[in-house]
Structure formats: structure tokens, C-alpha cells
Amino acid sequence: MALNVLVVDDSAVMRKMIIRTLRLSGLPLGDVFEAGNGQEGLDKLSQNWVDLALVDINMPVMNGEEMIDRVRQNPETADLSVIVVSTDSSETRIDMLQKKGAGFVHKPFTPEGLRETISQMTGVAQDEQSPEGTLPGSGPDF
Amino acid sequence: MSNLQKELYRAAVLTFEELGLFLPSPELDDTQRQAAAEGTVIVPFGGPFSGHLVVTVCGDVLGGLAANMLGEDEVTEPEQRSDALGEIGNVICGNILPRIAGTRELFNLRPPRVMLGGTPGTGTDTGHPAVTAQVGLDTGRADLALFLDGDAAARLEENPR
Numbered sequence: 001m002a003l004n005v006l007v008v009d010d011s012a013v014m015r016k017m018i019i020r021t022l023r024l025s026g027l028p029l030g031d032v033f034e035a036g037n038g039q040e041g042l043d044k045l046s047q048n049w050v051d052l053a054l055v056d057i058n059m060p061v062m063n064g065e066e067m068i069d070r071v072r073q074n075p076e077t078a079d080l081s082v083i084v085v086s087t088d089s090s091e092t093r094i095d096m097l098q099k100k101g102a103g104f105v106h107k108p109f110t111p112e113g114l115r116e117t118i119s120q121m122t123g124v125a126q127d128e129q130s131p132e133g134t135l136p137g138s139g140p141d142f
Numbered sequence: 143m144s145n146l147q148k149e150l151y152r153a154a155v156l157t158f159e160e161l162g163l164f165l166p167s168p169e170l171d172d173t174q175r176q177a178a179a180e181g182t183v184i185v186p187f188g189g190p191f192s193g194h195l196v197v198t199v200c201g202d203v204l205g206g207l208a209a210n211m212l213g214e215d216e217v218t219e220p221e222q223r224s225d226a227l228g229e230i231g232n233v234i235c236g237n238i239l240p241r242i243a244g245t246r247e248l249f250n251l252r253p254p255r256v257m258l259g260g261t262p263g264t265g266t267d268t269g270h271p272a273v274t275a276q277v278g279l280d281t282g283r284a285d286l287a288l289f290l291d292g293d294a295a296a297r298l299e300e301n302p303r
Binding site for chain 1: 156157160161208211212213221222225226228229232233235236237240245246247248249250251252253
């Protein structure tokens with residue numbers, strides 16, 4: 001099963017880093033969509049089939065927590081797998097996100113950490129061979 | 143070195159190592175010390191206490207930083223350099239706050255404001271920073287200054303987490 005992924009982060013550089021890590025991770029990737037804030041993320045979700053959303057917390061216009069709340073309230077997206085990728089590592093915040101059914105990856109993240117959390121959230125394991133010939137988990141930390 | 147200064151230095155080293163793929167050094171050589179400002183990022187935050195973090199990168203560092211983050215050989219676009227510096231500031235700020243305030247406290251970081259070029263360093267910011275730190279980066283350096291509103295700095299030094 002190829003995963004269609006939505007990456008929501010107000011930093012274009014961070015979106016590219018996450019997408020690059022995903023491509024090197026060995027996970028089967030389908031279409032990858034990008035959004036610069038929570039509202040843009042909701043718009044992408046309404047227009048495309050997405051299996052997994054990777055969402056930052058602190059963003060202008062609409063932050064990640066509000067976006068996740070809206071996702072859970074919409075019957076069409078209520079069951080979407082969501083992973084928060086954020087610098088915010090407050091235990092209180094992580095508890096709140098877990099209650100919303102979201103996973104958590106702390107920035108700076110490692111490719112292994114991101115891949116493992118995605119596998120846990122989606123049940124999708126990595127391909128036997130990484131698509132770009134790089135051994136999964138051998139890359140740098142991000 | 144105070145507890146706050148140690149934590150600011152550690153958060154900066156972690157971020158430049160893991161996000162920027164640099165090898166930060168605690169000691170500066172003459173070239174690093176004399177490097178001119180290349181860009182500054184300010185990250186305001188609120189929560190149990192408020193303030194802002196200022197990171198000024200000096201020397202010819204930003205191109206390599208952005209290139210490392212993007213996995214490219216070279217990054218010349220100012221927008222990408224600016225975005226990379228903004229994310230560095232964001233990650234350092236997000237990492238320093240739980241280190242000094244405790245992991246149960248909730249903070250909200252506001253979007254980073256980035257200024258490229260010979261922008262003012264931390265010394266000309268309004269008020270006095272609660273703590274400063276410097277990190278050597280390749281042929282340049284990063285100057286960091288954490289500004290805390292009210293008496294937060296004194297309380298944190300008295301009751302380190």
C-alpha cells in the first residue's frame with residue numbers, strides 16, 4: 001500500500017526536509033502534498049485522498065492543534081492518521097495530542113524516529129529496499 | 143557559566159548538529175570572532191513566562207546551513223536561506239524552553255522574524271538579555287541571546303529544573 005502524505009509546516013525548508021526523509025525512509029510513498037498552515041492543510045484534505053498527515057504545531061493562520069480538531073470533527077477525515085512534528089516537547093502538549101489520536105515526533109528528528117512513528121501510526125512497514133539505494137536509518141539526524 | 147547559559151548553549155549545539163549538520167565548537171578562533179553578521183532571527187514566545195530568542199549568524203554560514211538542511215550542494219536563494227535560519231531559531235527556542243522551565247509547562251512560539259544582511263546583533267536589541275551564548279560554526283559563529291520578561295530569569299536561576 002502506497003501512502004499519500006500531507007506535510008503541513010509554515011517552513012518550506014522543513015517541509016522539504018521531511019519529504020526528503022520520507023523518500024529515503026523506505027516507506028512506500030504515493031502522492032505527497034504540502035501546505036503552509038492548518039487552513040491550507042484542510043483545503044488539501046478536502047481536495048485529495050490522504051492516508052497520513054504530518055503537522056507542525058506553531059503556524060500562522062491556523063495552528064496544528066486547531067487543524068487536528070477540525071480533522072477529527074469531519075466524518076470524512078476523522079480517522080486520518082496524524083503525526084505532529086514539532087519543536088514543542090512539553091509532556092502536557094504531547095498528552096493533549098495523544099488524546100486527539102495523534103502521534104508525536106520531536107524536532108530535530110531522526111529518519112529512524114520518523115519512520116518508526118509512521119509505521120506505528122499507519123501499520124505500513126518499510127519496503128525491503130530503500131527506493132534511492134540508501135540503507136534506511138543510515139542518514140543524518142534532522 | 144550559569145545554568146541558563148549552559149542550557150542555551152546545549153540547545154544551540156543540538157540544533158546546529160542535528161538540523162544543520164554542523165560541528166559546533168565552544169571556542170572561537172580569530173576568523174570566527176571577527177565574522178560579520180549575515181542574518182538574524184527573532185522568535186517571540188509566551189507561556190508561564192514570555193520573552194524572545196535572538197540568533198544572529200555571522201560569517202559565510204547561511205548558504206551551507208540551508209544546503210545541509212535541504213540535502214543540496216548549494217543554496218543561493220535568499221528565501222531559502224531566510225527560511226532555514228527561521229527554522230533554526232524556532233527549533234532552538236522550542237528546545238531551550240522545556241530545558242529551563244520544565245517539561246510540563248506549555249509555551250506558544252510565534253512565527254520567527256528573519257532579517258538577512260548586516261543586521262544588528264543581540265547587543266542592540268531592546269533591553270538586556272537574560273543570558274547569551276556563542277557557538278563556533280565552520281568559519282563563522284552564532285550569537286544567541288535569550289530575553290525573558292519580568293523576573294523570570296532570576297526565578298529560573300534560583301530554582302533550576
